[in-house]
Amino acid sequence: MGVIGVVNFGGQYNHLIKRRLEDLGFQAKFINPNEPVQVLSRELNCLIISGGSWNIPADIPKLGNAPQYALEFPGPILGICLGHQLIAYEFGGILGNKTPEFGGVRIRIDNEDTILRGIGAEFTAWESHNISVDKEPNGFTVLAHSDLVRVQAMANPRIGRYSVQFHPEVKHTEFGDIILRNFAELCS
């Protein structure tokens, strides 16, 4: 079984991501975003780039090597919230800041793909963001939307990039464990 690195920007839910993965039987460790991508590539099978207070693109210089991870890490990556926005931005998607969402939001699935497999048509997820992904990058498929935000989840399985705007690690997100497990199963 592979080790999952959780890139830690000090977001309020980061400890939950690690604990949930461990509860599901996977091995996880926190990663300092200043670690060189070459070191991570040797030690880890996959990465989660998680949430934090930084805003993209203004705070990109504060994200250490994470932008490079998004582009160059050889294994699968799951972006959560800030990580979702970072992956979108690095691959050429369009971000906006007109549709903040906080608290429970209804998510509608457009395409199950990998990470949303086994959930059904819709579910309620916990959100905590000001920035949003308004247009997915070329090569990515939109997996889910909400009333306000067109890209709640997206994937490019060919290059192993998956991301969600909401927080699957928070208990208030229905099926959060299924989403984390669907991703973690790609890591062996």
Ligand SMILES: NC(=O)CC[C@H](N)C(=O)O
């Ligand atoms: N929770 C987060 O990761 C927030 C990301 C970003 N700061 C935003 O407001 O959209």
